[in-house]
Amino acid sequence: MNAMLHTIEVAGVVAFACSGFIEARRKRMDPVGVFTVAFITAFGGGTLRDLLLDRRPLFWVENQEYPILIFLLALIATPLFRHLRHAVTESAIEWADALGLGLFSVTGTSLALELDMPAFVCAMMGVITGIFGGVLRDVICNEIPMVFRRGQLYATCAFTGCWVYLGMTYLQFNDAAALLAGIISTFALRMLAVKFDLKLPA
């Protein structure tokens, strides 16, 4: 279970960072900008959650290898992305991003629940963890956050997954099962939204 969660975490971090790389390069940023935007996309949501919950040390402070990984990826981002422009890669990033969204959101909810916060606040903390990296990315890139514009369901998938986790926890399922169910439902709903172009009403 732990090895699987760790694999999802790495995949999610890399997928989030990739969306930062792509956006920063589209804005013609230099390597400093490419690294910073990728870093903020990957860890901005979790960092904001930790500030709100007053948790320290921050995830990326304890796991120095993640910032270093993104630093190295930023150095090779330009040649890397030139070679990776295949439909196969885009689809792989989409899968990894949906898995990461599920993992980050549900663990965010779980951390808030440990602090005995009320249920709706726990779900909000989960969604903040999952989506605010992307929100900060878009704010820094001077765009209205994509997740707030009318597109395929994204935050809604995270919100649903968080409630699945909360519901199973209240029903006394063990934590691993609830975590897994939350991640899978986020992931499945997101994949359905991409495939069938599901959107919220205007």
Next chain:
Amino acid sequence: MNAMLHTIEVAGVVAFACSGFIEARRKRMDPVGVFTVAFITAFGGGTLRDLLLDRRPLFWVENQEYPILIFLLALIATPLFRHLRHAVTESAIEWADALGLGLFSVTGTSLALELDMPAFVCAMMGVITGIFGGVLRDVICNEIPMVFRRGQLYATCAFTGCWVYLGMTYLQFNDAAALLAGIISTFALRMLAVKFDLKLPA
């Protein structure tokens, strides 16, 4: 007194949230964006203050009913605003917003004063509490914050009210009187600014 402050608080939160609804809908956001922007407008200032002062739990974490209220309002924001476009409503929102500005600013100053911060910093914390919800709203909506552009006095009213509160506290008035005087002077100055189009010099 407490019942009156609570009423002002609810009115202020709803008025701040409304300005978030309006801005988010102008930017054609979907319900996720409408909720988030309204939420950040209502609670962004207080949350930033609590991060700066290191206060926990956050106001909206302790009072789950506020996020839920804004969530429900976001769901009905579209039909609601179609029916509410009357001068009467606009003027009601303006009153409630000015009251909320006064309440949030003066209580922000009061919390900083309890932590024995120096007077100018207390006044700044008050103004931050009152105006940064709107600042964050405009940053997310990709606009230069309205409160920084040359318009009718807004932050200045909050700043004045905070100093009225601080002055009365130093003169040993009891806290309720100082609070009330701070709120009323913010409110009165703001209403005068709207009525007579008062602005700062360029």
Next chain:
Amino acid sequence: MNAMLHTIEVAGVVAFACSGFIEARRKRMDPVGVFTVAFITAFGGGTLRDLLLDRRPLFWVENQEYPILIFLLALIATPLFRHLRHAVTESAIEWADALGLGLFSVTGTSLALELDMPAFVCAMMGVITGIFGGVLRDVICNEIPMVFRRGQLYATCAFTGCWVYLGMTYLQFNDAAALLAGIISTFALRMLAVKFDLKLPA
């Protein structure tokens, strides 16, 4: 040594605030905006670092004279800048800015090191302290942060200076020497970048 560091600090704060004044006035903000943007440019980086490291009281809370100084400067910013438009002034601001960048970055790294954070994270905290005031200034002014666009080396100078400091600390040099070497190398590299138009590759 302490008197020298204090002089650099004042020069750095004023230089950072000046870049905030200039940007806020270019955006036609009123005095409220001019003060806030200058304040955020000067103290935004250090405040973000303190939030991430969970340090209180914040620098500008303990040193009330800094916000008051910026407040007074904001009141006279308009006539001041009309009279100061000389090449001599611009060059003085550039010097003070480079010194401030060095001081803020290296002390940021030093504070993270005291908390036993890993080396790469210490360097990041230093760079965040040095550059995020400017990043927040640009975000509020609705621009893509200048430091992320392809210009003369800036964040890179801070990053280099932080590693010089870290290297000398690991080699057991005393702290004052390491601090000074870090500041000087940041400053020197920045001045070279300005003079010879050094940039990162695209």
